[in-house]
Amino acid sequence: MGNDISSSIGSVKQHSGEAKKETSRAVLKLASVILGSIFGFLLVSIGATTFDLQAKMFLFQDFQLPIVLGMAVFTGATGMWMLARMEAKTLLLQEEISHVSTRITPPLIVGATVFGIGWALTASCPGTAMAMLGEGKLTGVPVVLGILIGTLLFGFYNKRSS
Amino acid sequence: MDNFVIAAWLGGFLVGWFIVLHFIILGKGAGSSTGYACAVNKIGKNIMGMGKLDPLKLFFVIGLPIGGLAHALFVQQSFTISFDMGLYEAVLPENDMLKALVLTFGGMLLGFGARLAGGCTTGHVLAGGAVLNKASLLAGVIFFASATVTAQLLFRLAI
Numbered sequence: 054m055g056n057d058i059s060s061s062i063g064s065v066k067q068h069s070g071e072a073k074k075e076t077s078r079a080v081l082k083l084a085s086v087i088l089g090s091i092f093g094f095l096l097v098s099i100g101a102t103t104f105d106l107q108a109k110m111f112l113f114q115d116f117q118l119p120i121v122l123g124m125a126v127f128t129g130a131t132g133m134w135m136l137a138r139m140e141a142k143t144l145l146l147q148e149e150i151s152h153v154s155t156r157i158t159p160p161l162i163v164g165a166t167v168f169g170i171g172w173a174l175t176a177s178c179p180g181t182a183m184a185m186l187g188e189g190k191l192t193g194v195p196v197v198l199g200i201l202i203g204t205l206l207f208g209f210y211n212k213r214s215s
Numbered sequence: 216m217d218n219f220v221i222a223a224w225l226g227g228f229l230v231g232w233f234i235v236l237h238f239i240i241l242g243k244g245a246g247s248s249t250g251y252a253c254a255v256n257k258i259g260k261n262i263m264g265m266g267k268l269d270p271l272k273l274f275f276v277i278g279l280p281i282g283g284l285a286h287a288l289f290v291q292q293s294f295t296i297s298f299d300m301g302l303y304e305a306v307l308p309e310n311d312m313l314k315a316l317v318l319t320f321g322g323m324l325l326g327f328g329a330r331l332a333g334g335c336t337t338g339h340v341l342a343g344g345a346v347l348n349k350a351s352l353l354a355g356v357i358f359f360a361s362a363t364v365t366a367q368l369l370f371r372l373a374i
Contacts, residue, residue: 089278124227129345132235164331169361171324180247187283199322212264
């Protein structure tokens with residue numbers, strides 16, 4: 054009888070621990086959708102989904118987007134520096150804020166070059182293409198499709214070479 | 216064209232803080248290309264060599280068009296379906312089918328290139344830049360240089 058009770062308590066504790074994990078996983082998924090929505094909204098606000106601004110940027114006629122990016126890096130770096138000084142942890146789970154420092158490799162250089170050509174052909178990037186879909190810009194459809202295909206091809210290529 | 220575009224310095228300021236917010240809430244940098252890899256991986260992890268992916272990125276990418284829609288509805292207060300690319304029309308074929316093909320091909324380069332480079336503008340320039348990751352900053356410089364050279368060529372050829 055005592056064994057039954059203690060094992061029941063044990064399984065209740067285990068289930069509530071699992072339940073907590075399920076909840077926090079669900080919360081993180083929702084948080085990701087919300088963050089994505091905010092970013093999509095921002096991308097449109099700054100003009101990243103405006104084709105004319107992309108064209109003028111490449112032709113050195115308008116500097117809206119380069120200034121945005123420069124300011125974003127400066128602001129972001131300042132904010133991250135402040136976080137590091139405060140030894141801040143993540144809001145929900147009080148975990149370490151991690152940033153993986155990547156290495157400069159040939160794939161990085163080749164990949165970035167290829168990406169740039171794609172950017173020039175579409176006046177889009179993976180983020181803005183999705184935001185454009187929300188705006189009703191149908192050009193987002195072939196671009197997103199293309200990105201999925203390109204990603205798929207990479208999957209096959211990377212599997213073969215490893 | 217659009218008078219709904221906010222001032223560059225303000226936009227950059229907001230995006231910068233957004234990146235920091237993303238770090239605070241999710242514990243890692245934002246990224247727009249990994250979500251596509253998550254989607255593709257669902258075809259079959261064992262036939263793909265995508266490496267270790269953050270599954271939450273898929274949800275981030277799903278959120279992007281919601282934000283775009285919100286902007287169209289509440290800020291622009293108009294929702295128009297369009298295939299027009301403004302000044303960029305000069306670079307692409309006039310024929311809609313050909314245009315779609317070129318855009319698809321361009322997308323393939325974006326997708327493949329981003330996986331090879333380990334990220335796109337969001338992941339490398341914005342998030343990587345915020346943590347002063349040298350590889351990310353280099354990737355950003357190459358993104359820009361490659362895109363600018365290619366675009367200038369395309370605009371010249373278009374004339």
